[in-house]
Amino acid sequence: MSVITEARPAVTLDAPLLRAIGVSKTYRTPDHIGRLVLDRLDFSLRDGEIVAILGRSGSGKSTFLRLLAGLQPPSEGRIEYRGEVVTGPVRGVAMVFQSFALFPWLTVLGNVELGLEALGVPAAERRRRAVEAIDLIGLDGFESAYPKELSGGMRQRVGFARALVVNPDVLLLDEPFSQLDVLTAETLRNDLHDLWIEKRIPTKGIVMVSHNIEEAVEMADRILIFSSDPGRISAELSVRLARPREPDTPPFRQVVDQVYTLLTTVPGRDGRRGAKAEPIGLGHRLPEASVQQISGLLERLVDEPYFGRADLPHLADEEHLDMDELFPLLELLHLLGFAHVSGGDIELTPTGRSYAEADMEGRKRIFADAVLKHVPLAAHIRRVLDERPGHRAPAARFLRELEDHLSEEEARRVLDTVINWGRHAEIFAYDDDEEVLNLEDF
């Protein structure tokens, strides 16, 4: 078996199953200034392929999947299913949800039958098809169980059975394995994979949003990498490994390395492999990472076996960090000038090294300097507090400024994050009761 082969037969380029043409999505903010989430995306899903979408949180990948599903309308551009414009959920496209989205008051059978019932399938046929789907996905014996009686893995199997029973052409998967433990996720993924390559399901194409790089490489024929703010397709990668794919083989690792490289190239916006952290704006979506986490990571990085430099896939593996955990940390380290992240590698800077080697007080000082220097929002808050006579300012004031750039929820999160850093670095203090930032005790 050669390693570099097309896993599926030749595709017909002229008749894509699903197609996105110049699709943008803008959310309306309270002050009616649109916030661009997805920016002019073009995409097509061809017959017989699995496409995985990878990207950091905030890259709009889940939103994109919902546009494809017809659950939300695009602000610009259009979605086509077999050449017809999609205006709402279409027959032939089914979706599996991250949180399973099972109806808790329906049994397994009831959940699986529901979609058929809505389509007006007669009772007897409904029952037959549902039982078949349940058998197919390995749930036989659990027909009369309620979702709460099942484990997470079994629940997601119900989610798959419910999707498959309507015989969809296209299956949309929204991080379907992310709420399952590693072993359960792998079993379910393998079962789905088997059904797919043995063609026991009529599905002709799968789009899967994921935050797990190995999962994407294992499943996908094509991987799209989304960049953030606004979401764009920053890179595309064909995976031409024979199936079934073994994660421990060198060719597989090579693809994983390649994905890491593509993902870590993103921060240098214009594609340049930024050696130096680029200046960010006031409304930058600060990564959700805590001081404790970066301290821990820096300590590991400075010691053996890394000695200040690590290969990201290796690091992720060793430290049991998945993409959602690792990338915010990398971004923060990069942002603060503690490390350079590029080409799938991380390398500590002298500042990062001295942080790791300093005592608690020293670390605080280095961290405070870095935050004031590299995080404009923190510097801005400190400046405002310095200028005000009482050295106090309500949090809402900064929240409003952030909401010019971010969604309400995101603005809240970013402010909370910066307040956390600011408190730790003793740049400013915060009174949670009154929601006031101040310079007390300094």
Place this chain on the structure above:
Amino acid sequence: MEQRWGLPLIAWPDRLRPNLWDLVALPMVFGALALLAWGGMAMGANYRVGETLTISLDPWHLPEYALRTVLRMAAALIASLVFSLVYAAVAAKSRAAEKIMIPLLDILQSVPILGFLSITVTGFIALFPGRLLGVECAAIFAIFTSQAWNMTFSLYQSLRTVPIELSEAARMYHLSAWQRFWRLEVPHAIPQLVWNMMMSVSGGWFFVVASEAITVSGQTILLPGIGSYIATAITERELGPIGYAVLVMLVVILLYDQLLFRPLLAWSAKFRGEQGDEDVVRPWFLLVLQRAQFFDLVHSGVLALNRGTDAVLAVMARQRAARRQPAARPARLERLYDLALLAAAAAALVWIVAFVRETVPSGEIGWVALLGLFTAIRVVVLIALASLIWVPIGVWIGLRPRIADRAQPIVQFLAAFPANLFFPVAVVLILRFRLDPEIWLSPLMILGTQWYILFNVIAGTTVLSAELRFAAVNLGVRRALWWRRVMLPAIFPAYITGAVTAAGGAWNASIVSEVVQWGDTTLKATGIGAYIAQYTAVGDAARIALGIGVLCLYVLAFNRLLWRRLYDLAAERLRLD
């Protein structure tokens, strides 16, 4: 509901074959139907305003009276349910409707329930001339107003908080709007709705008793029922019959609990999904319902009806969709709509003020506002007193799980029991000991609603984790410090919920508790409740409107300025999760 209770049954003929459980179920069902028919006929009896309906104090008449009362309650409950479903559905689906419906509901909630009775009774009588049905409807409407608002709110809130992924799944799998409503939104709302229904019915018994003796333009109509029985006993100064009435009421509330709410609560647990901890013991009546095939038949019938409606609606929707295309509503039109709403509200306000001012001099308006203040002081003092008594007791019970388990149903029962049955006893005591009615009538306001404080404090204490309590012991936190730093903050959210309910109930009760009679003796306390009661008796519409309006303003002000803030504080800072 479109739900199967048990396991799915595979073949049709089998599940419809009667079994032994039907022997229990069928007599109950047909008996209930017969009683319903008889009660309905009695309600439709001929009646002309001016006739007096005599109520016999013979205890053998009590079962009949109890049945009439129960039927009124059931009718009001069904009406409330239908109203909530329609009102909440419309409010949750249409933004334009929501803008007016939700604030309206908020205000309706603070209108004293007996106020509705005095306003609407003449209208209902005119609706069914020559029949008792008009008066019956007025009474049922009063009970309805004590239940509907809070059920509607609960339903509306549940409809708005359907998990996003579930509704996405429903759309993804092409459920129609009708199917989404009955198979996703309503099931999601059921646990909260059932709980609220139970609470509403608890409150409702008080108003059943109060609304059966209706005064229309100076003449009292006594509808056959427990409330009228007590009213008659009061006029005739008979304590014995009051004792019988209390006993019968006890039985009625127990039956409601056993036959309706225990099964409903147990059944609703399945709609809770994740958080639902399965009740180990299924209530016996739910077992009868689930096992008897008769109910499967009924259930299939309801299902078929629901499906049929869906099919019809689908055809209609297709025809309509063909004719019109959806147009986005421009922002300017929306602004115009808002303005129109404001204008309508302003016009209504002006009209009401003009109506009141026509008969009532401005000095009296100030006096009524002052009366409101008197009642407000009573409510505040009583809530404080009740808290002083019940918080320590509630904590004591809550810390002892065994006692708490047994205490919960008893307290729930006490909350349901109409406290106005005991008012005569209070009057007798006040007369005997020559007490000042201004002070000693006040406790009556809170007699029925204080239990909500106890109930919630017990619940709040039991959910406090054992680890937190052990940690407090471990740190040597005791006595005053323990109360201040551990227990009081821990039960605060639950206590606030209880206190809000108790205060709301006290305001409502002021109308019946500030004026109390015993034969020819009338005891009166100065307050807004007494004012409303007094002018309701003579049928002075302008003054009733004024009194109710002022009371409403007080309740709204309290809710907005005090309770809402405490609530937010509790929700934000003192949550235990």
